[in-house]
Amino acid sequence: MNPLYEHELLQTRRQFFGRTGLRLGGIAMASLLASQQRSYGVTAPQRVHPALPDLPHFPGKAKSVIYLHMNGGPSQLDTWDYKPDLVRQFDKDLPKDFLGGRITTMTSGQGRFPVAPTKFKFTQHGNCGRWVSELLPHTAKIVDDIAVVKTVYTKAINHDPACTFVMTGSEVPGKPSMGSWISYGLGAETNDLPAFVALTPNFPKDSAAQALFSRMWGPGFLPGKHSGVVLRPGEDPVLYLENPPGVDRADRRAMLDTLGQLNARGFQKFGDPDIQTRIAQYEMAYRMQASVPELADLSKEPESTKKLYGPAVDTPGSFASSALLARRLVERGVRMVQIMHRGWDSHGNLPKELGNQCMDSDQASAALVLDLKQRGMLNDTLVVWGGEFGRTVYSQGTLTKESYGRDHHPRNFCMWMAGGGIKGGVEIGETDEYSYNPVADPIHINEINATILHCLGINHEIFTLRYQGLDQRLTGVEPMNVIRKILS
DSSP, X not given: OOHHHHHHHTOOHHHHHHHHHHHHHHHHHHHHHHHHHHHHTOXXXXXXXXXXXXXXXXXXSOSEEEEEEEETOOOGGGTTOOOGGGGGGTTOBXXXXXXXXXXXXXXXXXXXXXXXXXXXXXXXXTTTTEEEETTOTTGGGGGGGEEEEEEEEOSXXXXXXXXXXXXXXXXXXXXXXXXXXXXXXXXXXXXXXXXEEEEOOOOOTTSOOOXXXXXXXXXXXXXXXXXXXXXXXXXXXXXXXXXXXXXOHHHHHXXXXXXXXXXXXXXXXXXXXXXXXXXXXXXXXXXXXXXXXXXXXXXXXXXXHHHHHOGGGGSTTSHHHHHHHHHHHHHTTOSEEEEEEEOOOOSSSHHHHHHHHHHHHHHHHHHHHHHHHHTTOGGGEEEEEEOSOEEEEEESSOOOSSOOOEEEEOSOEEEEEESTTBOTTEEEOEEOTTSSSEEEOOEEHHHHHHHHHHHTTOXXXXXXXXXXXXXXXXXXXXXXXXXXXXXX
């Protein structure tokens, strides 16, 4: 038996009346306040997703976050970390001093580790003069609005623990995801949609996809109502949204009211917090029946906006339509939107696979920033782009000047951030001549997370919840710093 249930069932008579008295007092107070509101004509609805009483800790510049997670590990060498001198190192062995002792089993058996310079051309863009690969022509146009962090590192070397690390601050499963922490702390400004939404768009069919795990949007030890609600790719983002034939909205309301009463009795009897989560989920599902069809209908968006995102925006489940949907979600008061774009795991034939991935996501990623900016929303919407690690400078498998692969590389990779308290046109971090180790400003992945929370007005060091005897937090137990150099 759960000890909580045992406590509720075996309480003494004195405990029963003591607790009941407090509850009756609360009911009486609520009744008085309600009548007072009615007498003064106050009609503001109670927030479904309220913030914690002491949050935010200080005025944050961002109200919401859109996190573009490139699942699989984009190659920093072929996108943002420009290393022109590597051309002269083509097919030469990477010095053992750089190689170190931690490589994956996928390449540890190779006889040699030949250097594979990028085959893609880099050019400078914007007033900041940022070097950007030809794979990202649209993102290159917004470099003055984004901050590029070139030296992010992680301790994880395989996808599952690395993605878990990025999204929960720990390699160990069971911790709350970033979106769940934000939902728990700040709630949302909408009563009709979840505080935290996760999107899993389609990706090019000839790319190597890694699995997505629900822990990336899961609540861990937080109440279940803070779990990310997944909107499916395709024409039906939520299954069974329509009522069955013969059941109208009034019937559904009556059914939920009765079910809510039964669940409320169950909670009074057993005190199980999951019962409250169930009640909240049923009510949210009812509201989403009305809000999601309007949300997902992109037909009323101006043609100029849809053109910005590219031709794929009209394809349900595409990355472009997901990016536009993310803007519509935060516009309606959703606090956190997470888009997980798979297919970035290029162990072989990287030029073709990476090219397909960038073609699928580059225009929409840039369009999202431009769209938010045009609407005056970028100042209070934080956009984050990045994967779970980078790729090696040496080739995995056969190396030619036109084709090569790259293994996992956790020591340094690139991310960018825009809006919501971030200074545009800046770059932080520098890597060695092989893009193998940071030589200036190494940034732990949890320092990215600390900076995200800071932009939202949250002090990551005191935003904690005691669980299993430890004051748990998104940024782990080790000291982590906010990246001050990229703050506006």
